[in-house]
Amino acid sequence: MSGVGSDWRPIVRLAARGDGVSDDGRFVPLAAVGDSVDFSISPPLIMPGPHHAAPACTHYPACGGCQMQHMDDAAYGNFVIDRISRVLPGGLPDDVRPLALSPPRSRRRASLKALKRGGKLVLGFHSEGTHALIDIVDCPVLHPQLMALLAPLRRLLRARLKDGQGAGIALTLSDAGVDVLLANVSAEGLAAIEALTDFAQGCDLARLSVEGAGGIDTLVERRQPALIMGGVPVPLPAAPFLQATREGEAALVAAVLEAVGDAGRVADLFCGLGTFALPLSLKAAVLAVDAAGPAVTALGLAARLAGRRVEVQHRDLFRRPLVSVGEGGGKGGELAGLGAVVFDPPRAGAEAQAKELAASQVPVVVAVSCNPNTFGRDAKILVEGGYRITTLWPVAQFRWSSHVELVARFERQP
Known part of the structure; x- marks a missing residue:
């Protein structure tokens, strides 16, 4: 492409918020990878490429709920994987599962x-x-x-x-x-x-x-x-936190169950209503911990009525993480004896808990994250403490948004 005074550049990647990035580093809203942009015009002129798509919504892009309706699913999927790979210590593991992308009209x-x-x-x-x-x-x-x-x-x-x-x-x-x-x-x-x-x-x-x-x-x-979780109905408090789509929840639960494997005793940290604790309780004894009182109460009641092996604790894991050593620095910390730990923190991540896990001997740690940036920080702590990421499950239940989720399995190295 050429012309008098034109300045055409290809879009080669997407930034964290979904803006297109040209080969010389300039950001272009509403551009997809493979588009070409003429920067000699203000605003820049976008020539759609093979992955540019017609938005599904008449309110796009004015509405702030979606950032990526202008690209096809293949480009969006590549964005999700790239967004995760950029923050992982050592890059992507060998075992990366296919992206679980929630369908349109599924947000609950x-x-x-x-x-x-x-x-x-x-x-x-x-x-x-x-x-x-x-x-x-x-x-x-x-x-x-x-x-x-x-x-x-x-x-x-x-x-x-x-x-x-x-x-x-x-x-x-x-x-x-x-x-x-x-x-x-x-x-x-x-x-x-x-x-x-x-x-x-x-x-x-x-x-x-x-x-x-x-x-x-x-x-x-x-x-x-x-909500029925792991076969158990859990009563919901008003305006509860729950996974955004049924499809997204199913993908996350399946990943967590596979990642935990046959561990007989599991801790589910930042457990919420029991999205993972109740399915895990079908085959393991579960310690479920969260600071959200109404959620923990609902989970505890539902688990007792169903006869599930779930022990609940109302506890602020940011201030009081489960510790890796006992009183006085000896053995017997709260993480001792666990076959696996699952942690699913809010967007702030779980730095304090990651440090305790890194100092523990828990053989398998399963991280569920809704923020690649804080996940990258916590993953680095675990890797420096002797863990290795073996498997990654990318999940995109906030379709067309820059919101990325994942499940990662960490194994303690000998």
Whole structure:
């Protein structure tokens, strides 16, 4: 490609947030690998290459929920693998499994915002990096059961919000139906209660709760929201954390079970509701630890009712990680005797716990991560402590976003 004054450059890779990067290091939003870009024009002109794709959503790229709808699945998959490989100490292991990519319209949880202004209600997601709300007509990411609620939510909030008032909406698709939590929506007075109750019944919600200054109040519970994990139904607290898609959860659980192998005693750290603890408990005794009190309580109750071998601890692993040595520096630390440890921390990672694991003799450590950067830091600690990454499972359940997840198996070296 040439022309008077033109400055064409190929896009050779993607940056961490999905921007295309040219061969001379310039960043280009909405460019895919294989595109060509003329930098002599402002904004730069993109000539689509073989991996450029038509966006699936009419709101793209204004909506901040997706960053990569302009590329095909092959290019997106390469981005996920490259994003992980860049942070791994020593690069990718020999055993890298195929990418588990969740399909469109599979997201089972979402947090939306609403704002009423000038009699008009806007309901949707924020534009990336701003407070501007994008009024969502359709979302190719959301599960159809959640998408179907947007129109009735508009009618409800248009009637219940004052002009200039905003509200938060947390939607969770449980195995018993949809759980809705509304923030900054009044439930005071007969008219408000009747309107919210009619909304819950008309939409066949499992539960409807409201959050105000005094906390969360459940107004309607027609069915107890629950998820079945490892064959055990776990009751859900309001607005719980759960894996974004059923397909993503299944991929993560299958990877963890394979990575743990036949270990007879396993610790599941940052266990949440028991996504891994309950499936693991089918063949192992599990110590499940997390700082989220409601989640640990729900897991403990569900495990006891099902007769599963799960011991739960409510504990802040950032401040009090499970230790590798006993009191006074002797043997018998909390990690002693474990055949495997699974840890699935939030985006901040688990630096303190990784250091204790690196000093332990646990034969297998399985890391589940939603942030390659902090995973890379924690992995380096484990590798320097004598572990080796043997297998990697890349997972992309936040389809079309730069959010990357993974499971990695570490083995202690002789």
